[in-house]
Amino acid sequence: MDLSNRKIKLTYLSAIRLIVLFYVIAVIFSVGLLSLPIFHNEGVELSFIDLVFTAVSAISVTGLTVVSTVDTFNAAGKIALTFVLQFGGIGIMTLGTFIWVMLRKRIGLRGRQLIQIDQNRTSLSGSVQLILKILKTILLIELVGTIILSAYFLNYFDTWQESLLQGYFGAVSATTNAGFDITGSSLELFANDYFVQFINMVLLTLGAIGFPVLFELQNYIRGDHREGNPRHSFSLFTKLTTITFFALIVVGMILILILERNGFMADKVWHEKIFYSLFQSVTTRNGGLATMDVSEFTPPTLILLCVLMFIGASPSSVGGGIRTTTFAIMLLAIYNFAKGRTGIKIFGRELDNEDIIRSFMVITTAAMLCITAIILLASIEPFPILAIAFEVTSAFGTTGLSMGVTPELSTAGKCIIIFLMFVGRIGIFSFLFLIRGKETKENYHYPKERVIIG
Amino acid sequence: MDLSNRKIKLTYLSAIRLIVLFYVIAVIFSVGLLSLPIFHNEGVELSFIDLVFTAVSAISVTGLTVVSTVDTFNAAGKIALTFVLQFGGIGIMTLGTFIWVMLRKRIGLRGRQLIQIDQNRTSLSGSVQLILKILKTILLIELVGTIILSAYFLNYFDTWQESLLQGYFGAVSATTNAGFDITGSSLELFANDYFVQFINMVLLTLGAIGFPVLFELQNYIRGDHREGNPRHSFSLFTKLTTITFFALIVVGMILILILERNGFMADKVWHEKIFYSLFQSVTTRNGGLATMDVSEFTPPTLILLCVLMFIGASPSSVGGGIRTTTFAIMLLAIYNFAKGRTGIKIFGRELDNEDIIRSFMVITTAAMLCITAIILLASIEPFPILAIAFEVTSAFGTTGLSMGVTPELSTAGKCIIIFLMFVGRIGIFSFLFLIRGKETKENYHYPKERVIIG
Ligand SMILES: [K+]
Numbered sequence: 061m062d063l064s065n066r067k068i069k070l071t072y073l074s075a076i077r078l079i080v081l082f083y084v085i086a087v088i089f090s091v092g093l094l095s096l097p098i099f100h101n102e103g104v105e106l107s108f109i110d111l112v113f114t115a116v117s118a119i120s121v122t123g124l125t126v127v128s129t130v131d132t133f134n135a136a137g138k139i140a141l142t143f144v145l146q147f148g149g150i151g152i153m154t155l156g157t158f159i160w161v162m163l164r165k166r167i168g169l170r171g172r173q174l175i176q177i178d179q180n181r182t183s184l185s186g187s188v189q190l191i192l193k194i195l196k197t198i199l200l201i202e203l204v205g206t207i208i209l210s211a212y213f214l215n216y217f218d219t220w221q222e223s224l225l226q227g228y229f230g231a232v233s234a235t236t237n238a239g240f241d242i243t244g245s246s247l248e249l250f251a252n253d254y255f256v257q258f259i260n261m262v263l264l265t266l267g268a269i270g271f272p273v274l275f276e277l278q279n280y281i282r283g284d285h286r287e288g289n290p291r292h293s294f295s296l297f298t299k300l301t302t303i304t305f306f307a308l309i310v311v312g313m314i315l316i317l318i319l320e321r322n323g324f325m326a327d328k329v330w331h332e333k334i335f336y337s338l339f340q341s342v343t344t345r346n347g348g349l350a351t352m353d354v355s356e357f358t359p360p361t362l363i364l365l366c367v368l369m370f371i372g373a374s375p376s377s378v379g380g381g382i383r384t385t386t387f388a389i390m391l392l393a394i395y396n397f398a399k400g401r402t403g404i405k406i407f408g409r410e411l412d413n414e415d416i417i418r419s420f421m422v423i424t425t426a427a428m429l430c431i432t433a434i435i436l437l438a439s440i441e442p443f444p445i446l447a448i449a450f451e452v453t454s455a456f457g458t459t460g461l462s463m464g465v466t467p468e469l470s471t472a473g474k475c476i477i478i479f480l481m482f483v484g485r486i487g488i489f490s491f492l493f494l495i496r497g498k499e500t501k502e503n504y505h506y507p508k509e510r511v512i513i514g
Numbered sequence: 515m516d517l518s519n520r521k522i523k524l525t526y527l528s529a530i531r532l533i534v535l536f537y538v539i540a541v542i543f544s545v546g547l548l549s550l551p552i553f554h555n556e557g558v559e560l561s562f563i564d565l566v567f568t569a570v571s572a573i574s575v576t577g578l579t580v581v582s583t584v585d586t587f588n589a590a591g592k593i594a595l596t597f598v599l600q601f602g603g604i605g606i607m608t609l610g611t612f613i614w615v616m617l618r619k620r621i622g623l624r625g626r627q628l629i630q631i632d633q634n635r636t637s638l639s640g641s642v643q644l645i646l647k648i649l650k651t652i653l654l655i656e657l658v659g660t661i662i663l664s665a666y667f668l669n670y671f672d673t674w675q676e677s678l679l680q681g682y683f684g685a686v687s688a689t690t691n692a693g694f695d696i697t698g699s700s701l702e703l704f705a706n707d708y709f710v711q712f713i714n715m716v717l718l719t720l721g722a723i724g725f726p727v728l729f730e731l732q733n734y735i736r737g738d739h740r741e742g743n744p745r746h747s748f749s750l751f752t753k754l755t756t757i758t759f760f761a762l763i764v765v766g767m768i769l770i771l772i773l774e775r776n777g778f779m780a781d782k783v784w785h786e787k788i789f790y791s792l793f794q795s796v797t798t799r800n801g802g803l804a805t806m807d808v809s810e811f812t813p814p815t816l817i818l819l820c821v822l823m824f825i826g827a828s829p830s831s832v833g834g835g836i837r838t839t840t841f842a843i844m845l846l847a848i849y850n851f852a853k854g855r856t857g858i859k860i861f862g863r864e865l866d867n868e869d870i871i872r873s874f875m876v877i878t879t880a881a882m883l884c885i886t887a888i889i890l891l892a893s894i895e896p897f898p899i900l901a902i903a904f905e906v907t908s909a910f911g912t913t914g915l916s917m918g919v920t921p922e923l924s925t926a927g928k929c930i931i932i933f934l935m936f937v938g939r940i941g942i943f944s945f946l947f948l949i950r951g952k953e954t955k956e957n958y959h960y961p962k963e964r965v966i967i968g
């Protein structure tokens with residue numbers, strides 16, 4: 061029992077090393093790919109740090125850009141970029157889900173059942189099948205997105221080629237939550253086109269809600285309820301992350317409406333108010349696309365967006381940040397304590413103490429990381445604190461929204477943002493695991509002693 | 515066993531209610547006292563909200579001021595104010611220590627021994643004796659401080675009466691970490707007088723380091739090592755809080771020096787650099803006195819000061835914030851996890867899992883509270899975000915440093931700051947306990963289910 065536990069932990073470490081290795085190779089490959097002059101518009105010169113920044117931003121599907129995508133890359137370059145986004149978005153998501161599967165003990169009852177659909181096959185072929193399933197699902201979503209957007213974009217663009225390119229790039233960028241744009245001004249062009257916004261929000265959500273959720277949802281829709289696989293039993297993970305995901309969007313939207321009632325929203329009619337606030341709330345989950353220049357928001361709204369970006373998307377998705385589950389567990393823990401309850405009971409399940417401590421650890425480590433980055437950037441860059449805090453949380457959440465300072469960053473500043481995008485993408489928990497030494501099982505104990513807290 | 519546990523928890527709740535009751539009565543009493551015209555300079559008119567603000571600031575020994583202390587109050591008023599500071603500083607500290615004693619299970623082995631010196635007497639008289647001991651200790655510190663400062667101030671002020679008033683007020687304000695000043699510009703007058711600064715730092719430290727530490731130190735110095743009370747055994751609490759306290763001061767000082775090397779410190783000679791950075795680092799622990807205008811610091815330093823004020827002083831002291839122990843336990847938990855260790859072992863003792871979760875809970879609740887306050891203030895006040903964040907962390911940490919916006923706050927803004935000073939003073943943990951419902955012992959359990967974190 062003890063040995064098998066150790067084995068799982070080592071495997072987990074190897075899995076994280078695999079992700080990091082994948083990440084590094086993907087960045088090197090992307091730097092090579094995006095540096096090819098055949099992909100550039102005429103006269104474009106990319107510095108090395110800008111190439112690395114663009115590659116990391118694309119692989120981590122953050123979408124922060126130091127150079128204008130539309131001005132830098134030609135049509136072929138834009139298509140090459142979508143491959144990098146696929147590689148980054150789906151690649152790390154696949155590996156993340158793979159780990160989720162490998163570590164049986166970390167998945168819920170329902171998840172375990174889902175994986176065991178093919179329990180007669182070997183574990184390896186089961187995993188390969190899972191990866192193929194993820195690829196198939198995401199590519200299908202992107203295909204449908206491309207068809208809808210391309211057809212609709214015929215209203216906007218002169219040629220079918222341009223419509224197709226815009227539709228394809230837009231669908232990939234939204235589904236992988238990359239947030240890159242080749243319109244030159246994100247989705248501001250479609251600020252009054254609610255159809256485009258709706259399609260984008262659906263794609264963004266499907267990408268950021270986490271693959272395990274899509275997986276369980278697929279089975280639910282199919283009505284897959286053979287023995288041991290009852291139709292109505294979603295895993296605790298799926299319930300928790302989905303509710304948090306949508307609650308964050310609704311709360312974010314309402315708060316934006318309230319905070320901007322005399323600001324950005326003052327001169328808007330009701331449907332504009334709803335779509336501006338809804339889209340900007342959805343995009344902080346992870347998309348980073350925008351139907352307006354976020355700098356137009358007032359400071360309180362910008363701080364709120366920082367918080368929302370810091371929280372980020374669901375685990376095992378294309379997104380970053382501390383993740384929705386982590387945030388939910390923190391709130392549940394505090395709520396339960398304030399209610400005088402011991403242990404966290406939810407949806408007829410009980411959370412493990414270890415998961416609670418880990419959630420708090422992830423949040424506090426992430427907060428310390430972001431504050432350190434803000435202090436460092438503030439001491440080397442000339443921008444206002446709010447623009448810096450926004451850039452930092454956007455990078456850590458791999459959101460990609462910016463108040464416009466990204467291209468002005470110094471080389472040292474770019475390195476800090478690159479590091480944040482990396483950590484945000486692999487996740488704080490994996491990051492801690494990565495720098496972690498070999499687990500030492502200590503067989504001695506000291507007497508416990510209580511101390512005074514807070 | 516189960517019943518006795520319940521009894522202790524209820525007692526703890528009652529104790530917190532006692533503190534809050536004390537706090538409210540003290541504020542009402544102070545409002546009444548400070549509103550008396552005989553204590554005001556001629557022509558002074560105090561609005562009700564300013565009276566309440568001043569009273570809460572004094573009772574919570576924060577030291578934020580909406581009106582100038584020196585211009586508002588005459589000599590008698592200044593002396594009346596010192597009584598309010600004593601009431602707030604020592605009063606809540608005494609009650610805090612009282613609770614610490616009452617809840618035997620929350621105190622360390624050593625602490626338990628100290629209390630049991632008088633184990634033959636009844637618990638009540640033991641507690642009364644303890645409170646008297648605290649009062650005696652603090653009043654002695656203040657007496658010595660008054661004598662030294664008053665004598666020395668003869669160099670600064672024309673009359674012995676003025677020197678005595680300044681010395682007495684300064685000693686009380688420093689020891690209770692109130693941070694009020696009757697010089698009109700805090701300690702800026704003494705920016706080059708290292709003796710005054712040294713005495714102030716000693717007094718500030720004695721007030722903010724926590725009474726249990728003073729208690730154990732006193733016994734250590736006396737060489738009190740009868741049976742069961744060995745000389746060299748400080749409690750885990752004392753070791754943890756003292757090391758963190760001084761580590762924060764040293765780290766804060768070094769970081770101020772580095773961050774301001776081209777800013778405030780650029781034109782200073784070496785001893786000025788040391789004393790400016792040391793004093794400003796010490797004062798963020800809780801004093802709130804300053805030898806310079808903090809607005810002169812660059813933004814990165816100001817963010818650092820926000821973090822230091824947020825952490826605050828030691829538990830069972832005159833200070834606020836999340837407390838040093840809470841911060842230390844968070845760092846230890848993350849460090850131990852990153853090292854692959856299970857459980858936190860330190861100084862030959864092991865921390866309780868419950869204390870770890872509580873520490874994280876205090877930190878995240880405090881962070882959410884401060885961020886909410888910053889967003890609220892930013893939406894109603896016209897000040898820069900950094901000035902608002904500084905004001906909020908200063909109020910929550912009951913530090914009392916300000917970038918100068920306090921007197922300009924709107925009434926709603928003042929109410930928010932008043933609330934933060936209150937919560938910061940009683941502590942997040944007590945605050946959560948206060949709003950907590952009756953503890954429900956649930957005798958059923960659900961199956962545990964793990965979820966994906968971060
Ligand atoms: K993004």
Ligand SMILES: [K+]
Nearest residue numbers: 576691802913
């Ligand atoms: K203070």
